[in-house]
């Protein structure tokens with residue numbers, strides 16, 4: 678059984694392009710893995726708190742020395758890391774917000790980026806510890822980023838791929854429903870993105 682986490686980060690609810698695209702990816706995954714379990718993490722309805730002083734103190738102290746305050750402060754991070762390590766596949770739905778990722782998604786990333794748990798440093802440099810996962814990105818933006826002059830302003834894809842790769846999640850496929858504000862493009866962008874979804878045959882071997 679595959680465990681899939683669907684992370685959504687749009688304020689637009691059911692009308693969100695990135696959420697709908699992520700759902701379409703999951704529907705196709707479920708054809709391949711009918712008994713898969715899907716966990717929805719809606720970071721708008723249930724936002725991750727900003728990382729706090731007590732939480733960072735807990736990050737750098739052995740768990741058996743945590744105070745009550747630290748346990749409380751690090752609870753979100755602990756649950757999010759456990760959930761991530763337990764998953765086989767991540768589907769991350771993200772709109773482009775002011776040329777970057779939604780703040781709520783950044784906050785979730787801040788909680789799952791844990792030294793000794795999801796990455797570590799050795800003499801060879803940093804090593805991601807979240808291995809064997811498949812990641813799908815379901816992205817959306819008002820302008821067109823898959824071609825043309827705005828491609829240079831796509832900070833969403835390289836940041837997410839870079840950050841997830843730092844944590845060991847290097848097998849990432851990105852799909853874009855872009856140009857959602859561009860007449861003549863916005864009308865068909867979601868359908869075109871959905872049609873382009875391709876689930877790799879060898880997912881069983883790697884995940």
Ligand SMILES: Cc1cc2nc3c(=O)[nH]c(=O)nc-3n(C[C@H](O)[C@H](O)[C@H](O)COP(=O)(O)O)c2cc1C
Nearest residue numbers: 687693694695772773774775776817818819820857
């Ligand atoms: C606060 C805000 C900032 C945005 N910033 C950008 C931007 O920098 N570039 C862009 O192309 N679109 C921008 N957009 C448009 C969204 O990326 C676009 O509407 C996208 O389709 C939203 O995805 P969603 O439907 O999944 O929420 C912004 C939208 C909002 C609400």
